[in-house]
Amino acid sequence: MARLELDRLSKRYGDFHAARDVSLDVAEGEFLVLLGPSGCGKTTTLRMIAGFVEPTAGTVKIGGRDVTTLPPWKRNTGLVFQNYALFPHLTVGQNVAFGLEMRKVAKAEADAKVLDALKLVQLDHLIDRLPRQLSGGQQQRVALARALAFRPDVLLLDEPLSNLDAKLRHDVRVEIRSLQQRLGITTVMVTHDQEEALTMADRLVVMRDGAVRQIGSQKDLYERPADHFVADFVGRSSFLSGTMAGDAEMKTAGGLTVRCAKSLSGPAVMALRPERVYVGREPISGQDNTFPGEVEFVSYLGSLIDIHVRLSPQDRVIAQVPNHDSAALPAVGDTVHVGWAATPAVFPADSDMRA
Amino acid sequence: MAAVTAEGPRGGRLVLSATSLIGPATVVVALGVIGPLLILFRYSLNDFDPRMLMIDALTPKNYIEFFTDPYFLAVFFVTVRVALMTTVICLILGFPLAYVLARTQTRFKNLLLIAVVVPLFVGNAVRAAGWMTLFGSRGFLSMTLMDLGITTEPTEIMFTETAVIIGIIAVNLPYMVLTLQSVLEGINRNLEEAAFSLGAAPLTMVRRVLWPMALPGIAAGGILTFILAMNAYATPVLLGGPEFRMMAPVIYSQFQLNNWPSAAAVAFVLMGTTLLLTIAASVATRQRFRD
Numbered sequence: 067m068a069r070l071e072l073d074r075l076s077k078r079y080g081d082f083h084a085a086r087d088v089s090l091d092v093a094e095g096e097f098l099v100l101l102g103p104s105g106c107g108k109t110t111t112l113r114m115i116a117g118f119v120e121p122t123a124g125t126v127k128i129g130g131r132d133v134t135t136l137p138p139w140k141r142n143t144g145l146v147f148q149n150y151a152l153f154p155h156l157t158v159g160q161n162v163a164f165g166l167e168m169r170k171v172a173k174a175e176a177d178a179k180v181l182d183a184l185k186l187v188q189l190d191h192l193i194d195r196l197p198r199q200l201s202g203g204q205q206q207r208v209a210l211a212r213a214l215a216f217r218p219d220v221l222l223l224d225e226p227l228s229n230l231d232a233k234l235r236h237d238v239r240v241e242i243r244s245l246q247q248r249l250g251i252t253t254v255m256v257t258h259d260q261e262e263a264l265t266m267a268d269r270l271v272v273m274r275d276g277a278v279r280q281i282g283s284q285k286d287l288y289e290r291p292a293d294h295f296v297a298d299f300v301g302r303s304s305f306l307s308g309t310m311a312g313d314a315e316m317k318t319a320g321g322l323t324v325r326c327a328k329s330l331s332g333p334a335v336m337a338l339r340p341e342r343v344y345v346g347r348e349p350i351s352g353q354d355n356t357f358p359g360e361v362e363f364v365s366y367l368g369s370l371i372d373i374h375v376r377l378s379p380q381d382r383v384i385a386q387v388p389n390h391d392s393a394a395l396p397a398v399g400d401t402v403h404v405g406w407a408a409t410p411a412v413f414p415a416d417s418d419m420r421a
Numbered sequence: 422m423a424a425v426t427a428e429g430p431r432g433g434r435l436v437l438s439a440t441s442l443i444g445p446a447t448v449v450v451a452l453g454v455i456g457p458l459l460i461l462f463r464y465s466l467n468d469f470d471p472r473m474l475m476i477d478a479l480t481p482k483n484y485i486e487f488f489t490d491p492y493f494l495a496v497f498f499v500t501v502r503v504a505l506m507t508t509v510i511c512l513i514l515g516f517p518l519a520y521v522l523a524r525t526q527t528r529f530k531n532l533l534l535i536a537v538v539v540p541l542f543v544g545n546a547v548r549a550a551g552w553m554t555l556f557g558s559r560g561f562l563s564m565t566l567m568d569l570g571i572t573t574e575p576t577e578i579m580f581t582e583t584a585v586i587i588g589i590i591a592v593n594l595p596y597m598v599l600t601l602q603s604v605l606e607g608i609n610r611n612l613e614e615a616a617f618s619l620g621a622a623p624l625t626m627v628r629r630v631l632w633p634m635a636l637p638g639i640a641a642g643g644i645l646t647f648i649l650a651m652n653a654y655a656t657p658v659l660l661g662g663p664e665f666r667m668m669a670p671v672i673y674s675q676f677q678l679n680n681w682p683s684a685a686a687v688a689f690v691l692m693g694t695t696l697l698l699t700i701a702a703s704v705a706t707r708q709r710f711r712d
Contacts (some may be wrong), residue, residue: 116618138617145618151611155633164629168620212619222618 068129068219069094070115070252075124077110083276084110088124090271090281092220095250097243099267101260103299107276108256109224115254116222117141128219139168144213148225150205152197158184158208159193165216183215184208186245203234210242214249221246223255227262239265260300272296288339294416297337304343304384306336307415316412320378325354327408333415340386343406345373345396350405359383361400371395375404465685475681483686493671493687500668501694503582503657504650507589511597511646512639514590519601520631524610534602537595549588549659556584556660580662588656593646600645604638605631640706644699651695 070092077084085107092098100108113119115126117138125134133141144165152161162183166176184190187207197205206226213221226242227235243266246253257263263270264284272279272287272295280292291297298305308318310330317323326336350356357377365372366389373385373396385404389395396402468478487493522533540548555561556579563576578584608631616626632639654669661667668691675684 116614118614118617137622138614139620139622141618142620143618145615147611147615149609149611151609151615153612153615153630153634164616164621165619168625212615216620 068252069127070220070254071125071127072111072115073125073127075111075114075126076122077107077114077119077276078122083107084119085114085121085276088273088276088278090278092252092254094252095247097246097253097255097266097268099263099270100254100256100273101258101263101270101300102273103258105275106273108258108271108273110276111273112222112224112254112256115220116143116145142216142218143220143222144216144218145222146206146209146213146224146226148228150197150209150229152205152208152212154197156196157193158189158195158197158200161197161208162212162215164212165218169216171216179215183211186214186249187211187241203230203238206230206238207241210245214245214251219252221251221253223253225257226255227257228259235262242266264300270300272299274299291337291411291413294335294337294413297411297413302340302384303337303411304340304382306338306381306383308334308336310334310412314408318378318381320380322357322377322381325408326412327410328412330412330414334412335415336409337411337413338383338406338409340372340384342409343383343385343404345375345385345387346403346405349403353405354408356403356405358401358403361396361398361402364395364398373402375402377404461685461688464681465689467682469680469682474679483682484690486683487686487690496666496668496671497690497694499582499666500651500691501698503586503589503653503667504647506586507593507650508643508647510586510590511593512643515594515597515601515642516639519598520605522598522602523605534599537598540591541595545592545655546659548591549656552584552588552591552660553579556587579660580665582661582665584660585653585657585665585667588660589650589653592653592656593649596645596649597642600642601635601638604635604641608634636706640703644702647702648695648699651691 070090072088072090075088076086088107088111090098100111102108110119114121117133117136117140121134125132127133128141128143153164156164159180162180163176166179171179180193181190184193187210189204189207189211192200192204192208197208200208206229210226223242227238230238239262255263255266267284269281269283270287271281274295280287280296282290287296287300291300294305297303306316306318306322306324308316308322308324310332311317311323314326314329315323316326316334316336324336344350344353349358359375359377361373362376362382363372363374365374369389371387371389373387374382375385376382383404383406387395464475465483466479466481468476468480468482470476487497518537522530522537525533527533543551553560557563558575558577558579560579562578563572566572566576567574578587612630612634613626616630617623621629652669653667654673657665657667658670661670668687672684672687672691675681675687
């Protein structure tokens with residue numbers, strides 16, 4: 067258990083920046099999630115923490131000690147791989163004991179610790195099995211027990227749930243999270259699954275093209291996304307693009323004047339969360355913006371309904387409404403009114419994002 | 422075959438086509454290998470007289486002679502020793518090379534693999550001639566050592582066991598490397614990284630993870646090179662010289678003396694020893710892998 071500090075950590079392969087100036091400060095016992103699409107640099111960052119990738123620049127400190135130049139076997143980090151990487155020729159018990167054995171822990175003490183670690187993941191009854199005799203979920207828990215048994219300073223999880231089926235994934239998420247909290251172990255997890263990230267993390271780091279785009283709590287990322295990319299990647303948004311037309315007003319591509327809660331200038335993009343967009347038969351009162359539009363598409367999700375409303379040939383918003391009364395839902399082709407409050411989620415248009 | 426015949430309603434046709442596929446090879450093997458072996462085995466039980474040559478008999482005399490005659494026993498031990506030495510050295514030299522080939526990310530991997538195999542393109546006799554120019558007392562190696570002042574006397578490697586071992590290693594190493602490389606390639610890199618992250622330094626990782634996991638491949642490569650070394654003919658003859666005796670050349674010299682029964686017996690001892698040690702090796706490694 068220790069604090070983990072990354073200071074302007076970078077990795078360059080020729081002209082390609084796998085990670086640039088990644089600075090993170092993970093508090094003792096904190097669960098930090100690196101989130102981003104594939105190729106965003108999250109795995110490279112994790113592998114630099116573990117010691118498998120040598121940074122081009124920057125430092126990694128674990129518990130105040132600079133480990134940047136230390137090889138992985140001298141770092142005391144517990145790593146859980148996407149494919150678990152259990153040693154197939156060793157039993158569950160021998161797998162879990164491996165880290166203790168490398169640390170020359172006496173046999174009796176090691177045996178007790180192996181049993182403790184396996185009890186943590188409720189697999190102590192399978193101690194003599196070989197990995198191939200276990201289900202995927204069981205293998206995943208053995209990998210976790212193996213990474214925890216020697217009490218690492220930092221626990222690193224590399225997409226640990228992506229090989230599990232959906233049902234199991236939900237259970238394991240909660241299990242890992244509560245285990246991590248019970249042990250109070252500093253943890254960094256890499257994932258591309260935002261739902262997984264949102265349910266497990268204390269704090270999230272959204273990355274793209276090797277760089278950190280935003281660090282914050284779930285609420286920070288959802289309510290106050292830092293840029294177009296984060297607004298698009300975390301949660302769902304529909305976007306209106308246009309040009310800022312004065313103080314807290316944007317002129318959309320389709321000519322609508324939309325009020326927002328931020329002042330900018332130049333080309334801009336506005337992100338609207340579907341559940342914050344109201345739909346009605348009459349103009350929406352009490353909202354900063356209200357426009358008529360034509361229902362273009364209705365998506366029935368069961369408890370929720372997505373309604374896509376076209377406001378102009380260039381502007382479309384998505385509203386998500388609770389399914390209170392399916393008979394009262396608008397149909398495709400109906401004219402409806404949509405409204406929403408002025409939002410601070412307006413960003414300068416991002417050249418590498420489609421609007 | 423059993424699996425093929427169990428294929429259901431169309432089984433009959435499948436059996437027919439399977440037969441036609443494996444038939445020709447089976448016939449060649451049966452006529453070309455098993456037949457002569459049976460005849461040779463029969464010969465090995467015959468008696469021999471220098472004047473009357475082979476005499477029909479049913480006697481273990483030739484086998485008893487092999488295991489009691491100091492000459493044959495010496496040949497036997499030299500052969501097994503050379504084969505074991507070359508196999509162990511091939512393994513020590515081949516493992517790191519195979520590891521690099523298995524893990525390399527370079528685009529030139531195929532070229533590297535070809536470079537490993539290229540020595541096999543050169544015939545045994547040609548290769549041995551090359552070694553001769555190196556190994557002789559006035560050869561390249563000896564003269565260079567003297568010129569550099571490392572030695573004052575000519576170094577004689579030619580016509581020694583060392584020369585034969587070096588020569589056989591040169592032939593066998595590619596087999597070992599290719600066998601190990603394919604096995605190591607099948608071991609996920611993540612397993613190495615897992616060992617590292619758990620605190621294993623590279624050598625410990627090899628000992629605890631790579632080696633035990635590669636053991637079936639190590640056994641296969643070892644058995645292959647061992648069989649090749651046991652049966653080496655050209656290399657011991659050309660590099661070992663007239664005084665150096667391994668079993669394959671001895672079989673031939675017995676034929677030249679027209680002593681077919683003795684030659685046949687030596688051949689079967691060679692085959693039996695190779696087979697026995699091979700089985701022993703695979704049983705030993707299998708049990709160790711199960712532990």
